[in-house]
Amino acid sequence: MTEALSQQVRQIVSDVFGVPMDHVREDSSPETVETWDSMRHLNLVLAVEEKFNLQFTPEEMEQMRSVGQIVELVHTRM
Amino acid sequence: MKPEEKSAELRQEINRAISEQTIEVASARIDELWRREPGPSSAAFIAPHIERLRGQLNLARLRMAVLRSYTVEPVIPLLRAAAFGFRVDLEVHVGDYNAYMQEILDVNSPLYRFEPDVVIVAVRLADVAPELWQEYAVLEPAAVQDAVERVSRTLEQMVASFRQRSRAALIVHNMEQPVHAALGVLDSQVEASQLESVQSINREFRRIARQNRGVYILNYDNLVARHGRVLWQDDRKFFAVGLPIAAHGLIHVANEWLRFLVPLSGRVAKALVVDLDNTLWGGVIGEDGMTGIKLGVEYPGAAYQALQRAMLDLSRRGILLAICSKNNPQEAMEALQKHQGMLLKPADFAAMRINWHEKSQGLREISAELNIGLDSLAFLDDDPFEREQVRTGAPDVLVIDLPEDPMRYASAVRDCPAFERLTLSVEDRARRSMYAKERERTRAEEAFRSKGEFFRYLRQEAEIQSATPASIARIAQLTQKTNQFNVTTRRYSEQQVAEIVANTGWQVLSMRVKDRFGDHGIVGVAITRDDEEVCEIDTFLLSCRVIGRAVETALLSHIAQEAAARGRKRLAGWFVPTKMNAPAAQFYAQSGFECQTKDGECQRWIFDLEIGQIRCPDWIRLNVSEGGGI
Numbered sequence: 287m288t289e290a291l292s293q294q295v296r297q298i299v300s301d302v303f304g305v306p307m308d309h310v311r312e313d314s315s316p317e318t319v320e321t322w323d324s325m326r327h328l329n330l331v332l333a334v335e336e337k338f339n340l341q342f343t344p345e346e347m348e349q350m351r352s353v354g355q356i357v358e359l360v361h362t363r364m
Numbered sequence: 365m366k367p368e369e370k371s372a373e374l375r376q377e378i379n380r381a382i383s384e385q386t387i388e389v390a391s392a393r394i395d396e397l398w399r400r401e402p403g404p405s406s407a408a409f410i411a412p413h414i415e416r417l418r419g420q421l422n423l424a425r426l427r428m429a430v431l432r433s434y435t436v437e438p439v440i441p442l443l444r445a446a447a448f449g450f451r452v453d454l455e456v457h458v459g460d461y462n463a464y465m466q467e468i469l470d471v472n473s474p475l476y477r478f479e480p481d482v483v484i485v486a487v488r489l490a491d492v493a494p495e496l497w498q499e500y501a502v503l504e505p506a507a508v509q510d511a512v513e514r515v516s517r518t519l520e521q522m523v524a525s526f527r528q529r530s531r532a533a534l535i536v537h538n539m540e541q542p543v544h545a546a547l548g549v550l551d552s553q554v555e556a557s558q559l560e561s562v563q564s565i566n567r568e569f570r571r572i573a574r575q576n577r578g579v580y581i582l583n584y585d586n587l588v589a590r591h592g593r594v595l596w597q598d599d600r601k602f603f604a605v606g607l608p609i610a611a612h613g614l615i616h617v618a619n620e621w622l623r624f625l626v627p628l629s630g631r632v633a634k635a636l637v638v639d640l641d642n643t644l645w646g647g648v649i650g651e652d653g654m655t656g657i658k659l660g661v662e663y664p665g666a667a668y669q670a671l672q673r674a675m676l677d678l679s680r681r682g683i684l685l686a687i688c689s690k691n692n693p694q695e696a697m698e699a700l701q702k703h704q705g706m707l708l709k710p711a712d713f714a715a716m717r718i719n720w721h722e723k724s725q726g727l728r729e730i731s732a733e734l735n736i737g738l739d740s741l742a743f744l745d746d747d748p749f750e751r752e753q754v755r756t757g758a759p760d761v762l763v764i765d766l767p768e769d770p771m772r773y774a775s776a777v778r779d780c781p782a783f784e785r786l787t788l789s790v791e792d793r794a795r796r797s798m799y800a801k802e803r804e805r806t807r808a809e810e811a812f813r814s815k816g817e818f819f820r821y822l823r824q825e826a827e828i829q830s831a832t833p834a835s836i837a838r839i840a841q842l843t844q845k846t847n848q849f850n851v852t853t854r855r856y857s858e859q860q861v862a863e864i865v866a867n868t869g870w871q872v873l874s875m876r877v878k879d880r881f882g883d884h885g886i887v888g889v890a891i892t893r894d895d896e897e898v899c900e901i902d903t904f905l906l907s908c909r910v911i912g913r914a915v916e917t918a919l920l921s922h923i924a925q926e927a928a929a930r931g932r933k934r935l936a937g938w939f940v941p942t943k944m945n946a947p948a949a950q951f952y953a954q955s956g957f958e959c960q961t962k963d964g965e966c967q968r969w970i971f972d973l974e975i976g977q978i979r980c981p982d983w984i985r986l987n988v989s990e991g992g993g994i
Contacts, residue, residue: 290366290368293368293369293372294368297368297371297372297375297405298405300409301375301405301406301408301409302404302405302408304408304412307372307375325437328435328437328438328605328607329404329408329438329441331611332404332438332611332614333403333404333405333408333611335610335611335612336403336404336405336611336612336614336615337403337405339612341598341600341601341610341611343600344600344601344603344604347604
């Protein structure tokens with residue numbers, strides 16, 4: 287379950303930031319991904335929300351700063 | 365394959381196709397990805413690829429500007445990806461946040477320098493008349509009236525100013541009603557209702573659009589209602605990032621815009637070509653007959669009537685209807701003419717191809733007969749196989765993806781932007797009868813496309829197994845139900861199949877077919893009996909879902925190989941013609957059998973196993989598994 291979830295999140299990160307899948311790791315973050323700016327961060331949040339049918343609070347949106355954190359957040363919300 | 369793996373694989377295929385410059389493959393896979401998972405993630409993947417394909421594909425270009433009072437940026441990639449499915453390529457300018465008025469009034473604004481073909485005005489009531497949105501409870505009726513008049517006067521001035529500076533189409537979102545009226549249920553009792561004030565504004569908008577050429581109203585209030593007003597909103601995100609729409613709603617905004625952009629780009633469908641069995645009615649007319657097919661006012665036949673009603677609505681918009689189906693023509697025509705549940709009549713169809721040819725060919729013929737380009741045809745079929753055959757064999761045709769649930773067929777048609785029209789002429793309304801008269805006159809030549817390429821893409825697998833306790837019920841059912849591809853039409857009960865299996869010298873085989881779209885289950889049956897030197901084919905049948913895919917040859921090749929291995933010298937079988945089994949009439953001849961004798965209408969066919977070989981087509985993977993005894 288977490289494996290599939292992690293892969294889905296990595297796919298979204300890869301799509302939204304235009305980074306190849308095999309470059310996306312658990313610790314990929316705005317520090318390591320050059321294209322991770324504020325507008326794309328919103329796109330990322332929306333893509334995760336749409337994929338998992340969730341709605342995040344502004345506080346949660348701020349917490350989504352790495353692949354690992356997003357996976358964990360989605361996991362607790364599902 | 366797990367969905368997330370399939371999803372990653374498709375993206376790899378797209379990347380590969382683009383780097384290898386195989387443009388058709390790249391576009392087809394992008395379409396497939398978008399059909400599978402339309403959403404923000406795949407849109408973000410697809411949008412940059414469209415820019416790399418631009419220039420190599422025949423795309424309709426459209427310059428679109430959005431003037432807005434809220435965040436719309438996340439809609440743009442979704443719009444680009446969705447538009448690509450209609451081969452529309454968008455250049456997009458998004459105006460500054462809440463600067464819509466300056467952009468329209470200022471002749472030197474970025475809007476006019478962009479030279480748009482289309483301008484969308486997406487503004488909320490909270491921005492143009494905050495008092496109606498937030499302070500309604502303390503407003504005097506006169507102030508309500510003032511607000512309504514002010515908003516409509518503002519739009520009138522905007523339109524007038526815009527028309528002096530641009531000839532672009534102007535699409536204006538109407539105003540969305542609040543989720544909750546300030547007065548609660550009282551709102552519907554008082555004279556100055558808040559919800560009605562919004563409706564008054566929207567009525568004024570409609571009047572202004574009718575009086576100004578090239579100005580159109582997008583019924584945003586209806587869009588929100590259609591998808592659920594409560595679920596549509598995301599207030600938290602509005603306060604945080606200015607986006608009032610929940611993530612799942614963004615694609616609906618993109619699709620609603622597309623209903624205007626597609627007709628403005630000219631990429632419309634002029635005719636809708638439909639399948640019959642399980643599309644226009646439930647069931648298979650060749651199997652279920654007039655009394656067995658589902659079509660009427662009650663469930664489940666009502667789903668098909670709803671589709672027919674949607675098609676009638678299209679024909680009133682001037683869109684032609686046509687039929688392309690695999691049926692015996694007499695049976696199909698009888699249903700079209702006489703079935704009580706039919707809302708559409710034969711005269712409603714401008715062209716018909718009811719035969720056993722490939723559908724891409726039927727569509728080419730219809731295109732020639734109606735003198736409408738293939739790129740102006742839309743195709744509707746419940747069967748994913750046929751849809752893919754058309755996508756491969758006639759890639760210009762717009763293939764509509766039908767959901768699995770027939771109750772949603774009508775919506776799939778009504779939602780398709782290619783059927784939208786922004787104006788309607790008298791001709792449009794008369795077109796239906798015009799074509800019906802011309803139908804008999806034209807005859808088109810038959811066109812061919814490569815079959816092998818399509819079949820290879822399908823990755824078909826035929827899994828052949830001796831009868832097992834688990835498969836006997838399905839085998840018996842197929843012998844009882846199958847009328848079309850059935851060489852002898854011998855009917856067996858479950859009990860009889862079990863007895864045959866127990867007899868020495870008899871073989872009962874089932875064939876399961878899978879392809880890249882999924883598992884069709886057991887769709888083929890063969891029963892053979894060894895008689896000295898001869899292996900006698902007692903029964904050979906194929907469910908109508910897999911006719912025309914060469915899987916019968918896979919099954920026959922296995923029978924031939926096994927018979928030879930058991931020391932038989934000849935394969936023999938009867939073809940017993942019935943009213944319905946024309947699709948199987950050429951089977952033995954095409955497989956290399958010789959007609960040995962005739963007995964009345966019946967023909968006996970022989971294949972010499974010592975001389976000839978029956979090969980499984982190399983595009984079908986043949987798996988043989990031992991069924992084990994009973």
